[in-house]
Amino acid sequence: MKKLLVVVLAVILILSMATSCKKKVKEVPPPPPPQAQEQPRVERVEEPAIKEPVLSEEEIFMKKTLEEINQEKPLAMIHFDYDKYNIRPDAVPVLEANARWLKKFPTVKILIEGHCDERGTEEYNLALGERRAKSTMDYLVSLGISPERIRIISYGKSQPLDPRSTEEAWAKNRRAQFLIIEK
Numbered sequence: 001m002k003k004l005l006v007v008v009l010a011v012i013l014i015l016s017m018a019t020s021c022k023k024k025v026k027e028v029p030p031p032p033p034p035q036a037q038e039q040p041r042v043e044r045v046e047e048p049a050i051k052e053p054v055l056s057e058e059e060i061f062m063k064k065t066l067e068e069i070n071q072e073k074p075l076a077m078i079h080f081d082y083d084k085y086n087i088r089p090d091a092v093p094v095l096e097a098n099a100r101w102l103k104k105f106p107t108v109k110i111l112i113e114g115h116c117d118e119r120g121t122e123e124y125n126l127a128l129g130e131r132r133a134k135s136t137m138d139y140l141v142s143l144g145i146s147p148e149r150i151r152i153i154s155y156g157k158s159q160p161l162d163p164r165s166t167e168e169a170w171a172k173n174r175r176a177q178f179l180i181i182e183k
Contacts (some may be wrong), residue, residue, distance in 0.1 A: 061105060066180055074101055075110065075178035078136065079171065082117070084144040085131035087139050095136070098178065099143035109182035112136050115161075117170035121157055129154030136176040151181065 061069070075098045078082065078091035102108060114129030114136075133152035141147050162169035 004180050007038055015112055038109035058105065062183065066183065069180050069183065073085045074180070077175050080132055080172065080174045080176070082121075083128070084133050085128060087135055088162060095139050096143065099145055102140070102149070105183070106181060108180055109151070110150045111179040111181045112152045113159075113177050113179065114152065115159060115175045115177065116157045117173040118157045118160065118165065119137070119170065120157070122158075125156035126154050132174075132176050 031060060055063075076094045079088070080086075092180050094148075100152035102110070110159065112133040113129070114133030116129050120128070133154060137147065137150045137152055140150060157173070159177070160169070160173045162172045
């Protein structure tokens with residue numbers, strides 16, 4: 001019995017040693033789930049916008065051609081009564097505004113065109129158109145515009161705005177209008 005006990009103990013010892021000698025498999029934790037790799041923070045620096053220089057009204061004006069300026073009609077026309085060349089009260093604020101504009105652009109030279117309606121002879125209307133242009137010029141000069149900046153011409157009845165033969169058309173055609181001829 002002693003022998004049996006020794007054999008049992010020997011078997012237990014061998015078994016325990018066999019189990020203890022077994023290599024234990026280390027458990028490796030699973031890899032973390034894939035995450036978006038964090039990018040290093042880069043501070044965005046806005047590039048300063050390249051701004052065009054702000055041009056003054058005078059600089060913008062000087063870049064335009066005479067044709068572009070005249071198409072914009074910066075100077076308003078005035079009208080006259082039948083067979084008259086005196087400045088009407090409704091033309092005064094128009095001429096004052098024109099004078100302010102001319103003072104803003106002191107190098108500008110203008111042509112004042114005198115026009116008439118179709119009634120009357122060619123000679124009579126040419127003379128009346130000239131008197132209308134001259135009275136318009138004189139009024140601008142009285143407002144401080146140099147006469148050296150102003151030329152006048154009469155077209156008489158040759159360039160009507162409205163070709164009809166009605167009172168309304170004739171009223172439109174009796175006028176002084178402005179053309180920029182030099183800037």
